[in-house]
Each structure stands twice: as structure tokens, then as C-alpha cells.
Amino acid sequence: MKFFITFADKLMTELRVMKKDYDRAKYTGIKVVDEGIRIMSDIARNQSAVEFFQTVSRKQEDLLDFAEDYEPIKAFFAGEQKGIFDKALLYLEKYDDSKTYIVDVELESVVDAIRTIVKKDKPFTDIPKLPELLKQFTDAYTKVLDEQLVPVLDSLSESQKRVFEVLNTKAYKESKRNRYIELLREITNGANGCTNVSVLRGYADRAETLKIRLLNELDADTIVNIEF
Structure with missing residues (x-):
């Protein structure tokens, strides 16, 4: 006893x-x-x-x-199952965060298969299937990410083009060029290195916001120079 x-x-x-x-x-x-x-x-x-x-x-x-x-x-x-399960939950969280922007039958099918396993009351015999499904998820998600990156980079390029079109008309352009290049490069590098579709979409908005800020700055400097 x-x-x-x-x-x-x-x-x-x-x-x-x-x-x-x-x-x-x-x-x-x-x-x-x-x-x-x-x-x-x-x-x-x-x-x-x-x-x-x-x-x-x-x-x-x-x-x-x-x-x-x-x-x-x-x-x-x-054992190792918990680590695999944690990874599956992380991948599902990443997908759910971005699913509004994703239309991809292959990725959706893989996500459904992963979700079915992790929601089971007793998933233990199916957990060995997860590593292959997670690899398929990575491949499909990366493909979607690459596709989403193209219009974002196009938007970044247009923002950069517009800023430097205006900057090049200013007499003081050289004093601002390097800083503007660095600010725009920071957003471009962030977009290229992004691994989340939802976050990636935000880089286009950030570029647009930066473009407006820099153009307003150039307008303000022009007014100051004229008044001077």
C-alpha cells in the first residue's frame, strides 16, 4: 500500500x-x-x-x-514526436496567418492532411507521416511565396523609381541619394528574405508609405529653398 x-x-x-x-x-x-x-x-x-x-x-x-x-x-x-508535432502546429499557424492571400489547391490539400492528424484524439500512429507532409508544405508554401513576391517587388521598384524621378530634379539630390537608397533597400531586402505570405504583402504598403513620406520631404525642402 x-x-x-x-x-x-x-x-x-x-x-x-x-x-x-x-x-x-x-x-x-x-x-x-x-x-x-x-x-x-x-x-x-x-x-x-x-x-x-x-x-x-x-x-x-x-x-x-x-x-x-x-x-x-x-x-x-x-521522444521525437513532440518536436515533430510542434513543427506541424507552427506550420499550420503560418498558413492560417496567410490563408486570406493564398489560393493553391496543392498547399490546401497538404494543410488539410496535417490538420487532420494533429486534431486526432490519438494521432500517435500517424505522426510518422508528418515529416513528409511538412516537407510538402514547405515546397508548396515556398512556391506560393515566390509567386507573391513578384508583384511586391514590382511595387517596390515603382516606388523607388518615382522617388528618384523627383529627387533627380533637385539641386541637393546628392545629399539625400544615399539615405534614400538605404531606406528603400532595407524594405527590398526585408521582402526578399520574408518567409510569411501575410507579412510579405505588407512590404508593398510599407514601400508606398515610404514613397509618400520621401516625396513630402522633397516638397517641404523645395518650399524651404524657395523661401530662402
Whole structure:
């Protein structure tokens, strides 16, 4: 009895530590973990031998069911599966953040397959399928990203062209050229290195905003020079 209760206390601690992971991500098996904590708590609180053995006898089927359900969950958190699962959740988050801008049958099909696995109550036998699906996701998403990059770079190029058309008409153009080049280059480099479709779309807006700011600056400088 003493050994059993000591083990129950130890397992409860293990389950409560594990439960903290569920606060960070939508892992499978939270009901099993909660059930394990409840069962172990019921057993550990027994003070007399009679109460103890009656409780264990009454909960025998629950204990056996818990042991069967908990084994793959424990293996999930202790091994490589959790890392793969985390990566799948990260990829789904990236897709969901950008899906408004994405129309791609291949990518949508891969996302559906990944989502089906991570939403299962017991996905453990399907987790080995995720690495290949994640590779397919990366390939398809990169293709979409490359396609979305083209109009963004075109917009950046047009903004740059307009700014320097105006700048080149100014007598003080050389004093501002390098700073303007650096500001526009920063946005272009950011767009080229972007790995998120939603964020990428924002670079065109940033370029437009910068263009307006620089043109307003040039207009203001012109007025100052005229008044001077």
C-alpha cells in the first residue's frame, strides 16, 4: 500500500508537470492526463488499508484504461514526436496567418492532411507521416511565396523609381541619394528574405508609405529653398 501510494504521488507530480505543456500548445491527450491525476488523487488520499484496497479494486478498470492510454502520451512527450508535432502546429499557424492571400489547391490539400492528424484524439500512429507532409508544405508554401513576391517587388521598384524621378530634379539630390537608397533597400531586402505570405504583402504598403513620406520631404525642402 505504501509503495502504491508513493508511486501514485510521483505519477501525479509527473502528470501535473506534463499538463503545463498543454498550456502552451494544443497537444492531444489532455483528458487522459486529467483523468490520471483524478484517479491517482483518489487513491493517494486513502488513509486505511481497507479504504485503499477497496478504492483500487473499484477503480481497477479505470487504472487499466489509463495505463493503456497514457503509455503513448508519455512516449510522445519523451521522444521525437513532440518536436515533430510542434513543427506541424507552427506550420499550420503560418498558413492560417496567410490563408486570406493564398489560393493553391496543392498547399490546401497538404494543410488539410496535417490538420487532420494533429486534431486526432490519438494521432500517435500517424505522426510518422508528418515529416513528409511538412516537407510538402514547405515546397508548396515556398512556391506560393515566390509567386507573391513578384508583384511586391514590382511595387517596390515603382516606388523607388518615382522617388528618384523627383529627387533627380533637385539641386541637393546628392545629399539625400544615399539615405534614400538605404531606406528603400532595407524594405527590398526585408521582402526578399520574408518567409510569411501575410507579412510579405505588407512590404508593398510599407514601400508606398515610404514613397509618400520621401516625396513630402522633397516638397517641404523645395518650399524651404524657395523661401530662402
